[in-house]
Amino acid sequence: MDNQIKSKIIEILENYLNPISKKPFMLGEEINLVIKNGHANLSININPDDISKYEKVKEELENKISSVENVLSANVVLTAERKAAEKGNQDPRNNKYELEVKNIIAIASGKGGVGKSTVAVNTAIALSALGKSVVLLDADIYGPSIPKMMGISGKPISNKEKKFVPLENYGIKCMSIGFLLPTDTPTIWRGPMIMKALEQLFISVEWGSPDYMIVDLPPGTGDTQITMAQKVPLKGAIIVSTPQDIALIDARKGINMFNKVNVPVIGIIENMSYFICDKCNQRHEIFSYGGAKNEAKKLDTEFLGEVPLDKNLRISSDEGKPIGIFNQNSDIAKKYIEIANKIINI
Ligand code: ADP
Numbered sequence: 273m274d275n276q277i278k279s280k281i282i283e284i285l286e287n288y289l290n291p292i293s294k295k296p297f298m299l300g301e302e303i304n305l306v307i308k309n310g311h312a313n314l315s316i317n318i319n320p321d322d323i324s325k326y327e328k329v330k331e332e333l334e335n336k337i338s339s340v341e342n343v344l345s346a347n348v349v350l351t352a353e354r355k356a357a358e359k360g361n362q363d364p365r366n367n368k369y370e371l372e373v374k375n376i377i378a379i380a381s382g383k384g385g386v387g388k389s390t391v392a393v394n395t396a397i398a399l400s401a402l403g404k405s406v407v408l409l410d411a412d413i414y415g416p417s418i419p420k421m422m423g424i425s426g427k428p429i430s431n432k433e434k435k436f437v438p439l440e441n442y443g444i445k446c447m448s449i450g451f452l453l454p455t456d457t458p459t460i461w462r463g464p465m466i467m468k469a470l471e472q473l474f475i476s477v478e479w480g481s482p483d484y485m486i487v488d489l490p491p492g493t494g495d496t497q498i499t500m501a502q503k504v505p506l507k508g509a510i511i512v513s514t515p516q517d518i519a520l521i522d523a524r525k526g527i528n529m530f531n532k533v534n535v536p537v538i539g540i541i542e543n544m545s546y547f548i549c550d551k552c553n554q555r556h557e558i559f560s561y562g563g564a565k566n567e568a569k570k571l572d573t574e575f576l577g578e579v580p581l582d583k584n585l586r587i588s589s590d591e592g593k594p595i596g597i598f599n600q601n602s603d604i605a606k607k608y609i610e611i612a613n614k615i616i617n618i
Contacts (some may be wrong), residue, residue, distance in 0.1 A: 316349070
């Protein structure tokens with residue numbers, strides 16, 4: 273129940289502007305949120321000079337949070353520790369990781385199971401086929417599937433500077449939380465742990481200076497996305513959706529979230545767009561068709577392409593043998609080359 277309360281409160285914060293930065297409030301650096309048995313405690317890190325400007329915020333947020341279903345009490349406190357320690361007026365949002373990667377692109381989706389990781393892998397393979405140097409970072413801490421899809425297992429070793437050496441296959445260096453955690457044991461992730469894990473994946477890895485880093489995000493709009501927006505110098509996010517309304521509703525939420533945190537949505541991909549029967553050659557639009565393209569038009573963002581539902585793509589992904597390497601002449605591999613070309617030209 274506390275988790276439901278947390279999502280509702282995050283929604284409230286996303287729709288509430290910090291009176292100083294004029295941007296929505298962010299969990300992590302700026303806001304700490306603890307919910308226990310229906311009691312919500314939120315602390316806002318502020319500069320002590322601004323205290324008068326936050327009094328109203330405190331009251332309004334307490335009222336809004338109190339009215340969330342199942343909340344028994346809401347307490348908002350203003351703290352000034354970190355700002356005071358920082359001795360300056362730096363906006364913590366500006367302290368991004370320093371990486372030598374030319375273009376960092378996050379692959380996101382509103383829902384799980386729409387093919388986000390499959391798109392991340394195949395886009396990386398296609399960019400590499402077009403001569404770009406590419407690395408792949410699996411930030412899907414809840415269900416890391418990049419190791420399997422890239423046919424990589426094992427544990428990365430550390431170099432002299434105590435940085436992980438990413439594992440490589442098909443010319444693409446990969447790092448995944450999946451390399452560092454036991455496979456079948458669930459990990460319960462809390463906000464600060466997510467930030468630490470992401471920090472490790474981004475800055476404690478010998479990434480070199482590739483043209484592209486493709487980041488596979490967890491589905492939805494949680495702490496990982498917020499940390500990414502705060503900490504990673506992203507070129508933008510690509511949203512993957514299946515065509516039906518129910519998936520698009522969540523994709524739209526993802527797009528709105530990226531807009532709010534000032535991460536450009538550089539395009540939308542429709543996955544499982546249609547199915548061509550291998551027996552009768554007839555086209556079936558199992559999950560409807562064209563929804564993502566319409567959405568891209570409405571939101572004035574690029575439609576990067578549609579990928580059909582395809583048994584061979586599923587098999588090759590599950591076997592860790594990307595279709596762009598093992599069947600370069602397939603329609604699917606060609607679709608991904610078109611997508612990669614569009615990404616290069618953005
Ligand atoms: P997500 O990252 O969104 O949870 P995955 O990429 O892990 O989704 O894909 C979920 C499953 O669907 C995997 O078994 C994958 O092989 C399969 N899949 C993804 N895209 C397609 C497609 N276009 N055609 C057939 N199977 C697909």
